[in-house]
Amino acid sequence: MSALVLTGNGSRIENVAAVAREGRKVEITPEVIERLGKARAVLDRVAASGQKIYGLNTGLGANLGTSVTSDASAFQRQLLEGRSGAVGEPLPTEAVRATMFARAAMLSNGGSGISPEILVTLVAALNAGVLPVMPSLGSIGAGDLVLMSALGRFLIGDGEATFQGQRLPAAEALALAGLKPVRLEPKDGLSLINASAVSAGQGALAVADAIASLAQQEQAGALTMEGIGANRTILDPRLQTARPGAGQAEAASRLRALLADDREIAPTTLQDPLSIRCIASIHGALISAIETARQAVEVELDGAADNPLVLTDDGMVISTGNFHTPALALAFETLGLAIAQTAAASAARFIQLTGSGRNGLPKYLSPVGGASAGFVPLQKTVTAILAAIRHKANPVMLDFLPVSEGVEDHATQTALAVSKTGEMITLWRRLIAFELMAAAQAVDLREGLRPAPGTARVHAAVRALVEPLQQDRPLGTDAEALYAALSSGKWQA
Template identity: 75%
Template sequence: MSPLVLTGAGVSIEDVVAAARNACKVEVTPTVIERLAKAREVLDEAAASGQQIYGLNTGLGANLVTAVESDASAFQRQLLDGRAAAVGEALPIEKVRAAMFARIAMLSAGGSGLSPHVFTALVDALNAGVHPVMPSLGSIGAGDLVLMTAIAHTLIGEGDADYQSRRMPSAKALMMARLPPVSLAPKDGLSLINASAVSTGAGALALVDALSALDQQQQAGALTMEAFGANRTILDPRLHLARPAACQQVAAKALRDLLARENEPEPATIQDPLSIRCMPSIHGALIQAIDHARLAVEIELNAAADNPLVLVDDALVLSTGNFHTASLALAFETLGLAIAQCAAACAARFIQLTGSGRNGLPKYLSPIGGASAGFVPLQKTVTAILASIRHKANPVMLDFLPVSEGVEDHATQTPLAVAKCAEMIALWRRLIALELMAAAQAVDLREGLRLAPATGVIHAAVRTHVATLKEDRPLGSNAAALHAALADGTWQA
């Protein structure tokens, strides 16, 4: 696998996945190191001139007015120790790697004033697989600094790290990886932690998962249309040109491609239920929300979001609010609502397929009838999953309190907005699995139905994981197996 070469621009959400999940090596160009060195020079000159610089020769937060009169380098260690306040379960390794890579990408853009040797140490730790043990609770989205202290502590040989699937003291992990602990110059500690890298990295992972789930949802929707005998005129491109809203043309084209064949079947009805008829609108809105969230994440990945910020060309060091991620939080709140809407339509189609039989299919999709339960018990499962999704769709970005004596009186709750969105994607994928199961069963129960080439492949993919229901059997384990295939990349359709 080719390494990821960072230049200070052009980093994508796919790059985060490559580094976080595929352990792709990271390299940086000499230009990045030169940019860091110049920023460090400007920072040191400003400090030598007597300028008050937040986090270098002043305290943080409410201690802003307190001058740091002792060793400024020692203060960086004190700064880290004083903010190592995160609690809770440790984040998964992929999210820690995503945060490390996101911070590296942000630092590559320049402006932090971080010492080049500390930057190189962070890259080396990621490439060597030295992963700080990072508790999950503590950030309110005004930068993720309470969580990010775990990364800084590991680089100086403090705290715990995961190395070669074993938890151990960071000093031991660095020694085993043949990496020396780093020493921190003034502001280095703050430069490592004062960023929204945890939120940004996790957001990138969630977006790639959302794109994957969206493709699978389109497949499930197309198979449902086949099974339902749906009226395909809803996909006519002229209809979507007449109202070119929110990417619905893109969604309609994807469904048309999945259903394409030489001889189109005659419509069985004039109009189908809204969960079918409005799929292009519903999926289009989700596509637009994903695109907007991608833009928000990739702005963060390629931006200098430090406070204070070093403006090399102007030889200035200025305080900023660039670490504040209101737009990122809003993008993921919006994405969560779009996912919930899509999931609700998916659940509605499942109910339509597995209901009374008014659609011409056997009641409950049971081939034997009588007292057979068929698929109808799964309606409860679908309802429970949808309820959980709807609960998580409630916004959280306004849930904060003033802290640090009122100096930090606004927050974004971006980590929570991203985390609950990722949980919604996982639950939504369970609904997709259930829709695929029901649609495949309905296809098998329609005598003489000929599928389009693409939907035929989708049906066959379902059948590699779940057999046709011929008599009542436990369907929960079948749903779990199909969901696992959708989630772990083994789904082939």
């Protein structure tokens, strides 16, 4: 696998996922090193002129009015130590790798004024697989600096790190990887932490997962349409043109491709329940929300989010609010709601499939009838999962308090908005597994049905993991097997 080259622009969520999950190596171009060197020279020149520069010769937050005249390296170390207030379970390995890559991508554009050797060490640590232990609780969305302090301290040899499956003191882990701690020059400590790299990195992974899960949801929805004998005219391109809702035409096109058949399929009904009849609109809204979240993440990956910001061409250093991420938070709140809406429709289709019998299907999808419970007990599990999704869909971006003596009187809770969206995707995949299982049973029970080639592949993928229900058995185990396949990246349909 070729290395991913940092250039300072053009970073994509797929890049983050490849580095975080597949171990793809990262390279820095000579042009990036030159860019960072020029920005560093501007920063040093402006500082030497006596200009007040936030976080370089001033305190932070409410200490803005305090001048810093002591040793610059010692102050930057103090800055990292004083903001190491994160707590909670450590971030997973893939989230730490995503964070490291995200910050490296942001630093590559040169706006921070960071010393080039620090970016080099950050990328070398990522490539070597030596990673900081980063607690997960501490960001309010005004940058992720409290969470990012663990990364900053790691690079100077403080705190803890993981390497080759061991949790070690950071300095020891770096040494085992053949790396040395960095020395912080003026503003370097602040440059490492003053950005939303945790939010952007985890956000990229969440968007990648949402894209994959939507494809799986489309397969489940199409298989339900086969099993329930749905009226497919709802996917007619002319209907999507008549009211071109966001993403609707694309959603309908994808479903048509899954259901494409050279035979004329007569519908069993004039109109189906809304979870089926409106599936293109529901999925289309999610397609639109995913694209908005992608764009918001990629703005962060390529953006100069530092405060203060070095404008190399103008020879200036000025304060900014670029670290603030209201658009990113709003994109993930919207994505979460779109996922919840899609999940609710999946749950509704499951209940339609497994109820008292619709469109000629047997009661509870049980082939034996009588006192057989069939699939109906799973309606409770589906409802419980949907309730958990709905709970996490509640917005959080307005939940903040003024801190730092009122200097930070607005926040976005971006990290929380991103993390809860990721948790919703995990739960949503469980609902997809339930719908796939019920839809496959419906296809098996519909006499004389020959699925379209696309849905036949989906049906075969389900049956490779779960046998048809002949008599009552523990179906939760089957649902777990399907969920494991959907979430592992090994699902093939």
